[in-house]
Amino acid sequence: MSDANRPSSAVGAADPRYEALATRGNNKRFTARPEEFRVVTTTAEVVAAVGDAVRAGQRIAVRSGGHGYENAVGEPGVQLVLDLGEMRAVAFDAERDAFMVEPGARLLKDVYGPMYERWGVAIPAGNSNTVGVGGHVQGGGYGSLCRAHGLTVDHLATVEVVTVDAAGEVRAVVATREPDDPHHDLWWALTGGGGGNFGVVTRFWFRTPGAEGSDPAALLPRPPAEVITSTVLFPRPGLDKPAMRALVGGFGRWHERNSAPDSPYAHLFASLVLLGRNPDPEKDMGAVLVTHMDATRPDAERLLADFLDEVAGQPGLAPVVLPPETVSWLDSKKALGDAQDAEIGRQKVKSANLRRAFTDDQADALHTFLNDDDHANDSSLVALDSYGGRVSTVAPDATAVAQRDSVLKVLFMNTWQDAADDAVNLGWLRRFHGAVFAKTGGVPAPDDSQDGAFVNFADTDLADPEWNTSDSPWHELYYKDNYPRLQSVRAAYDPRGVFGHALSVRTP
Ligand SMILES: Cc1cc2nc3c(=O)[nH]c(=O)nc-3n(C[C@H](O)[C@H](O)[C@H](O)COP(=O)(O)OP(=O)(O)OC[C@H]3O[C@@H](n4cnc5c(N)ncnc54)[C@H](O)[C@@H]3O)c2cc1C
The missing domain is CATH 3.30.465.10 (Uridine Diphospho-n-acetylenolpyruvylglucosamine Reductase; domain 3)
Structure with missing residues (x-):
């Protein structure tokens, strides 16, 4: 032109x-x-x-x-x-x-x-x-x-x-x-x-x-008009290996039992964020549990208290429970977003959908890597987010989202600033994720306990045989049985392959 x-x-x-x-x-x-x-x-x-x-x-x-x-x-x-x-x-x-x-x-x-x-x-x-x-x-x-x-x-x-x-x-x-x-x-x-x-x-x-x-x-x-928000801190010195097992195991088991669509807990959302080492001891927290409960539900305060008692009150944990606050829904959403958006820089993420709690072996791998000093992150974290509830009322083939019976969505992420630190940080997150899913080829290959990965948390390593040694190719991890239909749609609507990228649906 x-x-x-x-x-x-x-x-x-x-x-x-x-x-x-x-x-x-x-x-x-x-x-x-x-x-x-x-x-x-x-x-x-x-x-x-x-x-x-x-x-x-x-x-x-x-x-x-x-x-x-x-x-x-x-x-x-x-x-x-x-x-x-x-x-x-x-x-x-x-x-x-x-x-x-x-x-x-x-x-x-x-x-x-x-x-x-x-x-x-x-x-x-x-x-x-x-x-x-x-x-x-x-x-x-x-x-x-x-x-x-x-x-x-x-x-x-x-x-x-x-x-x-x-x-x-x-x-x-x-x-x-x-x-x-x-x-x-x-x-x-x-x-x-x-x-x-x-x-x-x-x-x-x-x-x-x-x-x-x-x-x-x-x-x-x-x-809801209002949301009760709660924050619980788990300082690193108290979060040893047994405590990590108790925390992630307890959080996962609670979700296994309380994620039916008609559960009163369908109106509770929690994010358990496990944190990597921070060089500043004042900021070096082991984990943070943030919970939002619809304040307008009957018995909302008791439901929240029971949840916190079970998840944070387990033997061996030393939580610091901050006083809950009741805020407008929009303010609760803004606070959640501000916290998520705070991580800025060079990043790598990985993900998993969980049907069951992490096992003790997986909790040990989380503990080992998050307490490792041998990497140059500004921040590294694993966030376990509530999932399930009404998500599970839709059939796996009714939309292209095939994973409908998971109870937790997991994000692994690290953030750093300097390009010179790319290799060490990428290598660290890859080894970390590989260790957590060591029994299934280094990835959350679908089985009774886990159900693949999340395409919005895109990760090209899933298509790399060095990092995915499972029998599940990347497209099964993301789309499971919906992949052939996605391929047909791509063939029908993008027959010349005008669009597409490293992780895009391939035409048959
Ligand atoms: C800080 C942060 C928080 C997040 N939190 C969540 C969360 O809570 N829940 C969740 O589900 N996901 C979350 N994500 C993931 C997010 O949903 C995905 O990364 C999403 O793809 C971003 O969309 P975008 O339009 O901003 O990105 P872009 O980089 O603009 O696009 C991402 C992909 O979509 C394609 N695309 C964008 N626009 C179009 C279009 N109009 N038509 C066709 N293709 C298009 C691009 O080509 C690219 O492949 C988060 C991501 C970040 C960085």
Whole structure:
């Protein structure tokens, strides 16, 4: 394209805007340096930009919130990055009787805040304030409301996606959850198939299945007016190996027994964060347990107290229990997100879905690595988050999220600042995760106790035979039996392979 015809949204390497776009991603281990960025703001602009790229034979990547953990957007060979970060509108669409959310919308500022303050509703999405809807929803999207209301995709009614057919024709397709919609399979693939696979999502519409009428306040979950939040600290000196076994074992066993969808505990969300060594002794905490309980449920205070007594009150533990506070739902969400978003720098993550508590052997591996001084992290952690509840009421093939009977979602993460420390930190997290899942080839291969990994916590090591020696290939860990259908959808909607990255669904 000649410079005269280039839209002002096109940003080449010589443009003063280029560097900020190149370094926009949250994981500072990666930058994106394509020939050009297009900062698009409408579906028509996306159609035009994708058309230009297809005609020029360029490889495309798509970015919304920039919070992907792997390098899907900045892979070598990507020539055009479509940046949808400015597409942040959230509105009630009276024609579809559903909430329209653009992919660049950030969870707190654009989604939770306006949806709750204006209509009193929410989608049960993630525990970050800054993650973008674009990648998040396509990975399933779980957060503190998921035990009460299911996954974000369980409320996804319709998507608009810009796709490229075999002839190179670019068009915007609207796909719905209605079974007789000719594009129903495309909707299905976007309910957990992972970002960057099938086309460019330009709009999502949310409405809870079975919701009736057209009053917006009745069409999505209503978060509680207030939440009781509790924090319990476990100082490192008291968290020896037996105590670690008691803590992670007790937390897991409690979740095994209390994660049915009709349990009163479907309204409790807890995150047990086990921490690696911090060089500052004042800050060197062994673990922190943060719990949110819906304050409006009958007996909420007693339920929370019983939970804390069981999990933190086990013999051998020396917890410091801070006084619980009752706060608005929005404030509770903001606090959870602020804590999650505080880790900034170069990062690596890994994940697991658990059906059962970690075993004593696994607790010992957690203890050994988190007490290891021999690495250069700013921070390293393992977060065990409550899962289950209403998540388990949806069939494994009803959406692309196959893991529906886990009770815990686990994130392994380390963060550092200096590129010179990449190798030591990557190696450390890989050995750590491999040791925890040593009995199943270094990964959480599906069995009675565990159920694969989480595509939103993307980890390319799962596709590397050095780190995954199990019989479960990466796509089984993420998608299980849903993978062949995802492959068919990719073949139908991206037959030329215009989209895609290291961990994307391969065509059959
Ligand atoms: C601090 C932090 C906290 C998190 N907390 C949670 C949590 O509580 N729950 C949870 O489920 N996940 C969580 N995640 C993971 C997060 O949901 C994923 O990383 C998600 O993919 C980020 O989406 P994004 O749009 O911000 O990222 P991006 O980097 O923009 O995109 C991620 C992937 O999606 C693709 N993509 C983005 N937009 C589009 C689009 N419009 N069309 C097609 N493909 C697209 C990209 O190509 C890329 O492959 C967290 C991540 C971080 C960094």
